Amino acid sequence: MVEELKYQQLNETVYKETLDNGLQVFLLSKPEMAKTFGIFTTNYGSIDQTFTPIGKDEQVTVPEGIAHFLEHKLFEKEDRDVFQDFTKLGASANAFTSFTKTAYLFSATSHVEKNVKTLLDFVQDPYFSEESVEKEKGIIAQEINMYDDQPDWRSFFGTIQSMYHQHPVKVDIAGTVDSIQKITKDDLYTCYETFYHPSNMTLFVAGNIEPEAMMTLIRENQQSKEFPDAPVINRSYPDEPIEVAEKSQSIKMPVTTAKAMVGVKENVKDLSGQELLRAELLSEMILDFYFSRSGAFYEELYKNDLIDDSFSFETELDRQFGFTILGGDTRKPDEMTKRVKEMLHELKDTSISEEDFTRMKRKKIGQFMRAMNSLEFIANQFTHYHTLGGDLFDVLPVIESLSPKDADEYLQHWIKEEAISIFQVKPQDA
Template structure:
């Protein structure tokens, strides 16, 4: 077991790579009452085309299968795993993103039993044709529920307008039609390829003894047999740099229109710290100009173009990146026109030394406050680890950012050809 100290934030991480390839990270916080564990596989909704374990030819599986698999792992032949956690006084959950599937629990007691339950149920799949067919009805209802949510449709509508072919444009849960094609064999194919321990990370944070917990996990893994670690070959379609559409819209039963500007980020050839620095610059600039205390926010708000639903987000991943700004607007055409003008103006504006220093201080403060959350540490440490970044190195990276770097980033950041607008309009 390796012990890594991060003195600048007074944290110590214990890590070990198990013989089967599973990467385990432990953060001992004796002052905490609860313990949080998350077991994550480097496999999400975009991983649709790949070469299965032990095969020579690639396959393309139905859209939404990663999310479907997440649901099915909780159901065993004789029970529902959620009940196992409930009996142990734990709260359990799971989620699927574009790039990851994660299973988690939070508890204040029976920690070792909960860790065993978490690891064992994920590493012991059970799928039957009957249960798969039953699940299709459940997930179809979930998909229809999200299809009725204007914010969700606006989010995926914007991404769908940005991307030509990349599967990030597909809803994480798939479609009602696509999940009908999922079979038991498909689930086992995806599971055996992507749920090998070598493609997974276990992070446990909280009131634990690191030495004892690592020995416990090590023994658990040594008692199981896995095939040799596969080399996972994923394939993604070639994606143009430009946005798929310059604008698009749908009609829904909304009283107030929703409007969004989306921007396709250039992530090709970015990895590790380069990717992190770009993400930090994008986030800091969005906050500086468009947060409630931002330079442009008040003009949009006082002009009646936005309300308090206005928000922004930027996501930079291993195969894609996007930035989205928007919300409700009673004059969506005027709002989108003004917002795009503001974004293009960023390239011409100069950020003063004191403003830049203030941006960095704010980012550092947000990061340090977030470290008070076990969930934040465990989730983000896992996320960044899969991108080749250490979460606890983020602080020194923020501190090392230079204004000249940000200016160079801005020059290449906002391009009209990589932008789209999307509206959710009231039904006529």
């Protein structure tokens, strides 16, 4: 049954239906746009390495980088490359793999129905062969090499690796040049069959669509296919302590300017989707207040030449893991990380005034409204929060509900010495 979720302030309506096979479908009609964006997401990413395959009793651990490898290989069929199918329909297609999700997407301004069908059909019709698996290894090896040469990526990932002891979030999403060599056609089928069941997936289509006709098309498409009963997916993750693995690490790279990051390992255990969303918003508002350009800490760091324009911060909370990372380019990596870490500890003894907190709320509302101009943002983020059990469009009411007291409370429990890691990328001759 189609459910209408109305969001009055935003003047948007989302149409929702859970199909018989378990697939969750969300449609957002924006007839004023020329474009339609569709994204088909499975709740399966790089951290899902150990699980019980569908129809089996024993757990297996698959090679690192396999979710991403599988994403590449779904585009190749026995007789063709799926990119060509979208090309023929004047559309552009892409895909990405994150820690917790794999998503396939297209955007188009014509033949929207056919593009949606193409998207569903190619993801639900895998074809893996030994030969094509071997061929892909060279391409992905170059993708890994490309990232290895990027100091920003290395510093981001290095920070996560410092924070985590054994959780697979510390494994590079694409794996390593060595780990992908072990991947076989059979491994790909095992992962596919376990994680690509419709009941583990979400389809979001936003843009120039007529919701009823689109829902009918999707329903009929899914009814025409056979799926086994929805499996209960049994995944397992190693126990991860609250403390970080390494307090401080640094690597050398051929860079002219050092990069320095401070990571806070977040404890997300037992948080519901809505709680994750609220915690993310609070954390970002607090960081905004102190560390954005209007902030006292930013001013001090910038004036003392400890940071430059590249300084940024983010909080990411997901199922199984979470982190806050602050950092960027710096001429004085040691001084910078020392001072930022002190500042984080000082937060406990500060509080934000009513007036300043209102300003941060307004800023956050504005940021959200700007993001709402993007079909991609809406579809991606809606899927993200929905998978966690939350609702993207609750962002506005949640922001409205927050008070300086909530921030004070959050600050009391947030920063702990044992949950902080420092990671630096230094020039080779330094």
